[in-house]
Amino acid sequence: MGTQGNGALLDVRGLAVSFDGRSGAPARALRGVDLGMAPGEIRGLVGESGSGKTVTSTCLMGLLPSPPARIDAGEILFKGRDLLGLSAEERRRVRGREIAMVFQEPSRYLNPAFKIGTQITEMLGLHLGMGKAEARAKAEELAGLVGLGGGRRVLASYPHELSGGMKQRAMIAMAISCNPSLLIADEPTTALDVTLQLQILRLILRLREGLGMGILFISHDLRLVRIVADTVSVIYAGRIVESAPREALFGSPLHPYTRLLLQSIPLANKRGSRLRAIPGRVPDAQAVPAGCAFHPRCPLAEERCSSEMPESTEHAAGHAADRHAADRHAVACHFVGKTWPD
Amino acid sequence: MRFLRFALKRLGRLLLTVLLISTIIFFVIRVIPGDPALVIAGVDASQEDIAAIRAKLGTDKPLVVQYGTWLAAVARFDFGKSLSTGQPVVRMIFERFPLTLALALLGLAISVALAIPLGIISAVRRWSAWDYLGMVFSQVGMAVPSFWLGILLLLLFAVKIRVFPLFGSGSFRHLVLPAVSLGFARAAVLLRLTRASMVEEMSREYIVTARAKGLPERMVKYRHALKNAMLPIVTMAGIQLGYMLGGAVIIEQVFSLPGLGRLFLTGVYQRDFPLVQGGIIFIALVFSLINFLVDILYSALNPKIRIG
Numbered sequence: 061m062g063t064q065g066n067g068a069l070l071d072v073r074g075l076a077v078s079f080d081g082r083s084g085a086p087a088r089a090l091r092g093v094d095l096g097m098a099p100g101e102i103r104g105l106v107g108e109s110g111s112g113k114t115v116t117s118t119c120l121m122g123l124l125p126s127p128p129a130r131i132d133a134g135e136i137l138f139k140g141r142d143l144l145g146l147s148a149e150e151r152r153r154v155r156g157r158e159i160a161m162v163f164q165e166p167s168r169y170l171n172p173a174f175k176i177g178t179q180i181t182e183m184l185g186l187h188l189g190m191g192k193a194e195a196r197a198k199a200e201e202l203a204g205l206v207g208l209g210g211g212r213r214v215l216a217s218y219p220h221e222l223s224g225g226m227k228q229r230a231m232i233a234m235a236i237s238c239n240p241s242l243l244i245a246d247e248p249t250t251a252l253d254v255t256l257q258l259q260i261l262r263l264i265l266r267l268r269e270g271l272g273m274g275i276l277f278i279s280h281d282l283r284l285v286r287i288v289a290d291t292v293s294v295i296y297a298g299r300i301v302e303s304a305p306r307e308a309l310f311g312s313p314l315h316p317y318t319r320l321l322l323q324s325i326p327l328a329n330k331r332g333s334r335l336r337a338i339p340g341r342v343p344d345a346q347a348v349p350a351g352c353a354f355h356p357r358c359p360l361a362e363e364r365c366s367s368e369m370p371e372s373t374e375h376a377a378g379h380a381a382d383r384h385a386a387d388r389h390a391v392a393c394h395f396v397g398k399t400w401p402d
Numbered sequence: 403m404r405f406l407r408f409a410l411k412r413l414g415r416l417l418l419t420v421l422l423i424s425t426i427i428f429f430v431i432r433v434i435p436g437d438p439a440l441v442i443a444g445v446d447a448s449q450e451d452i453a454a455i456r457a458k459l460g461t462d463k464p465l466v467v468q469y470g471t472w473l474a475a476v477a478r479f480d481f482g483k484s485l486s487t488g489q490p491v492v493r494m495i496f497e498r499f500p501l502t503l504a505l506a507l508l509g510l511a512i513s514v515a516l517a518i519p520l521g522i523i524s525a526v527r528r529w530s531a532w533d534y535l536g537m538v539f540s541q542v543g544m545a546v547p548s549f550w551l552g553i554l555l556l557l558l559f560a561v562k563i564r565v566f567p568l569f570g571s572g573s574f575r576h577l578v579l580p581a582v583s584l585g586f587a588r589a590a591v592l593l594r595l596t597r598a599s600m601v602e603e604m605s606r607e608y609i610v611t612a613r614a615k616g617l618p619e620r621m622v623k624y625r626h627a628l629k630n631a632m633l634p635i636v637t638m639a640g641i642q643l644g645y646m647l648g649g650a651v652i653i654e655q656v657f658s659l660p661g662l663g664r665l666f667l668t669g670v671y672q673r674d675f676p677l678v679q680g681g682i683i684f685i686a687l688v689f690s691l692i693n694f695l696v697d698i699l700y701s702a703l704n705p706k707i708r709i710g
Contacts, residue, residue: 121613121614123610123613123614152616152617152618153616154616155613155614155615155616156614156615156616156617157616160614160615161614163607163610163611163614165607168606168607168608169607169608169610169611170608170611171608171611171612171626171629171630172608172630172705172706173626173629173630173703173704173705174626174629182615182617182621183615183616183617186615186616186617186621187616218705218706220705220706221705231611234611234615
């Protein structure tokens with residue numbers, strides 16, 4: 061898998077990350093993640109908690125604390141350049157400027173002691189070398205862009221004076237301030253009310269239209285991913301098990317885990333079908349099962365699943381080998397297409 | 403506007419505190435056995451003399467009336483006249499106060515200058531040599547009583563090596579050793595707090611955001627974390643100024659400095675009730691005033707406090 065060619069925005073290949081614990085085996089948080097994104101693409105990254113979503117995003121940002129984190133293998137090609145080969149200082153200049161991030165809980169992730177405006181303008185000064193007046197004007201423009209009406213008043217406010225939705229908008233304004241080409245949104249709506257969730261999703265879609273940035277939308281909620289994402293990658297125990305365009309993934313999921321995930325949530329168009337919970341839980345990163353990590357929970361599992369790790373292969377209705385990356389449907393399972401037990 | 407309301411509220415609280423303290427002092431003094439009139443008159447005074455003195459002092463009137471008169475006087479900042487010198491208590495206090503205040507302020511400056519930088523370095527470079535130095539310093543500082551340190555400093559820097567004067571007052575050099583002995587112990591406490599506060603702020607989520615924004619590490623630490631960490635530090639430093647004023651009482655004895663401490667101690671020895679009363683209220687007032695200023699400063703640093 062992974063996007064080939066020079067036009068790719070992001071091409072993560074075989075990324076493996078482990079954490080050294082105080083005792084016992086190191087926790088293998090990522091075990092060879094492949095993830096490719098085209099410029100302007102919205103990629104949903106879906107998985108249960110503990111599957112490696114946040115480690116992936118933190119690693120992309122270059123913010124994994126080391127120690128205890130260790131990058132064992134792989135590369136992160138961002139616009140063709142390997143981020144893992146950069147110095148700490150070069151990496152810092154990429155953060156916020158070219159790759160920006162929006163976090164889950166704006167109330168915790170905004171600094172309580174600084175005004176919203178200051179928190180935005182300090183980035184503009186730092187990365188774009190703007191003067192005070194210019195940065196303030198830009199901040200007002202950004203506030204308008206993310207739907208913070210009465211920009212000037214909001215910019216003069218402290219985070220605690222704003223509502224949850226406004227805080228997340230402010231956070232987004234901050235993230236897009238330097239016009240990054242990749243925006244990582246890690247569960248950006250999880251802390252918000254349902255009505256606000258939709259507003260924020262719409263904002264994200266609108267920003268992509270306007271600014272053309274690629275967005276890695278990380279969520280455990282398939283329903284949200286279905287609304288915003290162009291393509292979806294499903295992560296399980298530190299590996300991408302399935303990647304496909306949105307319609308393909310939701311319409312004809314191939315990996316048993318994806319299928320079970322889809323059966324475990326109520327989707328509007330699947331009226332009448334039974335909701336199921338996936339038995340068991342995500343394996344402990346210190347003791348990932350051998351072979352396919354999902355086999356203990358998989359209804360299709362056979363003997364070879366517990367010994368052979370399935371490689372990711374492409375399965376698509378398309379023909380040409382040079383299909384656009386976003387159209388590929390890749391699955392890592394021994395039994396693609398096998399009949400589903402009821 | 404919001405800030406003004408906050409300030410007024412705190413000012414009201416200050417006045418209430420002082421009122422409460424004046425009341426407590428008034429009644430405590432009345433409860434303590436011993437009639438000031440007897441003390442003034444001496445052992446072989448006649449009943450008429452004593453009655454005359456009581457009438458002059460007002461202690462022959464009912465307690466409620468005395469209380470009212472007392473409060474009215476306190477409100478006018480009139481603590482009466484010293485029994486031993488006959489001078490107004492207020493004037494005596496203000497003659498001595500500048501020295502004690504200078505001593506306390508210098509002590510605070512030393513405490514802050516030692517504790518805050520070392521505390522920040524300890525937090526930022528945890529388990530480094532600096533951190534261990536800070537730990538040793540704060541352990542020693544908390545264990546050593548300030549008067550003992552004062553005596554030690556005197557022996558070392560005024561007797562052995564004659565860098566500073568042994569006693570007397572009137573110049574900055576006279577204040578250095580007492581201020582160091584005052585500030586040292588307080589610095590130990592402040593250092594622990596600074597380190598803990600900074601360590602805690604560094605673990606907050608907004609630090610991740612600051613890093614994700616691509617800010618250089620020094621901005622993450624000394625701008626984003628430090629501004630939040632300063633809140634408890636400022637409060638603590640303010641409270642320490644109050645303690646310094648109290649601690650000065652003892653240190654003034656060690657260094658024979660004619661400050662408030664000496665004055666009040668003499669007042670106690672001589673059963674000079676107006677002086678003792680006035681002194682306690684004055685100290686309480688200064689203490690409250692410091693707390694008031696700390697609150698104002700705290701709210702300027704922390705925008706959240708002004709709501710509510």
